[in-house]
Structure formats: structure tokens, C-alpha cells
Amino acid sequence: MANRYWCGECSFKTPWRGEPEGLRLQIKHYAEKHPGTPPGGQVETRRRSSGKRNGYLLLAAVVLVLLTVVAACPH
Template sequence: MAYRYWCGECSFRTAWLDEAEGERQQIEHYGRRHPGTPPGGHVEVGRSPRGCCGCLVVAGIALLLLIAAAACPR
């Protein structure tokens, strides 16, 4: 899974990262930009970046099979 942390005080957000790195960056942001304020905001949860193209691969294979079937004589 990938996580994006959003600041509750401003428009800052982290990149899509693993949970520990995203949390670390949010804490560092609060320390720099909002000292004395406990980290808040919300966390967006998404798919792993490694799996983001899975449906494109399936669609590509289906398209190739369709082309191959159309090219075969009946």
C-alpha cells in the first residue's frame, strides 16, 4: 500500500510513500512549519505503485488476443 499524508493546517501533502516514510515527513513538516502544533490532517490510502499498471497489462493482453482471433481464418 502507498500512503499520502495531508497537513491539517495548510495545503502540504507528501508524495505517495510507504507508511513510515510518509508519517516521518509529516512530522518533520509540522516541526518546521507549525512548531508546537501536534501533527494532524488526514491520510490518503492508495495502491502500491508497483501494482498501478496491472489493469493496463490485462487490457493489453485482451487486445492482443482479440487481434489474433480476428486474424485467424474461419
């Protein structure tokens, strides 16, 4: 699972990172751009949806096998 931290003071947002790295980047941003302001804003969470990718991969494999079988059959 990856998080993206949005600044509550400006339009800055961190890249998608794990929680410790994203939080560190947000704190660094606040220290540099908004000194004296406690970090705030939103946290956006992205869950990897590998099921859809695996489904397409499986479909492509089935099509490839069927094409191989059809090509190997005598006409």
C-alpha cells in the same frame, strides 16, 4: 499500498510513499512549518489497481498474436 499525508493546518501533502516514509515527512513538515503543533490532518490511501493494466497488456498481446497469424497466412 501507498499513503499520502495531508497537513491539518495548511495545504501541504506528502508525495505517495509507504507508511513509515510518509509519516516521517509529515512529522518533518510539522516541525518546520508548525512548531509546537502535534501532527494531524488526513491520510489518503492508494491501492494499486494492477488488474486494469494487466488486462490492457493481455488485450494488446492477443491482438499482436492475431495480427502475426493473419500476416503469416498465404493470401
